Amino acid sequence: MPKMVNVSCSFTYEVAPVFVLMELEVLRSLRQLVGWTEGDGIFCPGGSTSNMYAMNLARYRLFPKVKSQGLWALPRLAIFTSPESHYSVKKGAAFLGFGTDNVILVKVDERGHMIPEDLDEQIELLKSQGVVPLLVSCTAGTTVQGAFDPLDGIADVCDKHKLWMHVDAAWGGSVLFSKQHRHLMKGVHRADSVAWNPHKMLVAGLQCSALLLKDTTNLLKRCHSSNASYLFQQDKFYDVNLDVGDKSVQCSRKVDCLKLWLMWKAVGSCGLEERVDKAFILVRYLVNQMKKRDGFHLLSEPEFVNVCFWFVPPSLRGREGNADYQNKLANVAPTIKERMMKQGTLMVGYQPLGDMVNFFRVTVFSPLVSHKDMDFFLDEIQRLGSDL
Template identity: 50%
Template sequence: MYGMVMSRFQKYPEVKSQGLCGLPPLVCFTSDQAHYSIQKGMHWLGFGIDNLIKVKSDDLGRMIPEELELSVEKCIKSGKVPLFVNATVGTTVLGAIDPLNEISGICKKYNIWMHVDGCFGGTLILSKTHRQKLSGVELSDSIAWNPHKMLGAPLQCSLFLTRHKNLMHECNSAAASYLFQQDKHYDVRYDTGDKSIQCGRKVDAFKLWVMWKARGDDGFSSYIDNVIESARYFYEKIKSTPGFRLVIPEIETACICFWYIPTKMRNQAETDSWWSDLYKIAPKIKEKMVREGTLMIGYQPVKNHGNFFRFVITCHPQTTPEDMEYVIKKIIEYGEQV
């Protein structure tokens, strides 16, 4: 929402004083795998959810740049203004990383604000091994990052970054004189309350600073590398374990999506009825996990697929191959009971 409101202010600064009534319809774009908050922002900020274009994604859940450009051109031909593109680094379900360099090129061509939702996958920037997966993030106009996700900082810890100097202040400032005097003895740029919605926002930066002070650059990097290695271990293990089936053929971050097929359902014709029965398995297995207090693994449908498991690994606590083996063992155990 910060990126949306800043993109609007940058293109139409008069909106701060005059409102929306004189503006043409403004259109935002995101992938069909993006976080639901983009749609909520369209409503809250007055764009209207009908002006959010959900761009097709490929088989791995990544936005297709060619589809984005076609959508932008269609928007322009209809008399609307393409304003904002949200690219995702680590989509909520599949953990996909949108092609940032290609998306940036389209945004520059049509003068569109490029925001990156790096709330989950943005943590990879701290890994010396895996940061190259975020190539192109430096080309964005703004980025959101939640260290409370993959990095495991205490809830809530959220950051918003922009390359545009002073724009956040110009866009959001209400200049409350009893709080934000400009003649203080320190650099007033540190008065972030006048740049944000919440003057009394929690000091999220302190949580990250304490973690960083304790772990250091190398500590963060090793923690993140362990996350990716654990995800890869689990992924490779279930590929060769009877009863497990991957939803997508490859993983980019630390989300592994899969079904468990109980023995009684194997070697049968995979009819619509069979798939309908399979979609009921994950909820039943999760119920057993919760009732016994052993694991907490989410499930959900996406695209044309019904319920499957979404196993997400984070930095805290640090996982081991033995932990991955335990998860597999319990899923098999519960899966054979349903």
């Protein structure tokens, strides 16, 4: 029997010409939202991988011999990020051989925004120790509080020290569709790379994760290509730059761009903008309802669609000064979550942060959610926690 080719994957133009062109078009459209008229990109298997690609590209751009000589070709390199950044930054540093000790945590303010002045000081300090600063990984929409790092201020520092500026916008990137909320990512056009997950806020099918690059020198291909002669012959009759498989680490990939392309065609940019704006409206409704009820205490006013809060049961109200108050409050969220899961009504995450004990963290973004759902959410927490 003849060998069958899987045309639902993307590695050479001749195998999947429509999907190759579709990916290029979707990436071009996403780059335009970032503010770039030119550039490159690729769809990756998740935002964590996108962040790792950025680290690898930054290293190759500064030290191209690393591709052939490996870590022997490198001095000690440092990556800068905030303690509020996604765990994939440290995971990527370990995987790529930087080492987690070389991920330098920059101070944040009380809302979780990276402080550019501290970034500058940390870079100067590492330089004085003979370390080579490589990359700053900013976050646009932190996992917990939904904070957006001040990209313009960070870009100034990166320009000063000639560092690669990466923006992990896996969670928050979709605000770029919204005229009302895109200001949260002011300065993103100054970055070298952006990670963006449409499968998060836009609710594209999992997985749908894009890495966008300002680079126009074919850096992705130069960094990752292996020039396999059975796939990437250079004497084909078409433009061999359309053989995008040599840009990626994995070569053949699922056509994740199709999920976003179909949705974008179906609802248009205006429909995606409405989806983003609706999420903010629902969050404002949820927060306003919390303020009308006893026992709900916000960590801070939400900047994005992350709502972090404590529920203080009646037995603890007015007893904030007691020595055991924090320990008892720490047990509230886990107990309520256990009850709601066993009863099958809800599943809401909780966590501590710094010196703050367990609090609930809910993210609101589904276009199917309504005010009624928000009311039920609050009612259920009150019902399950009233006797604690």
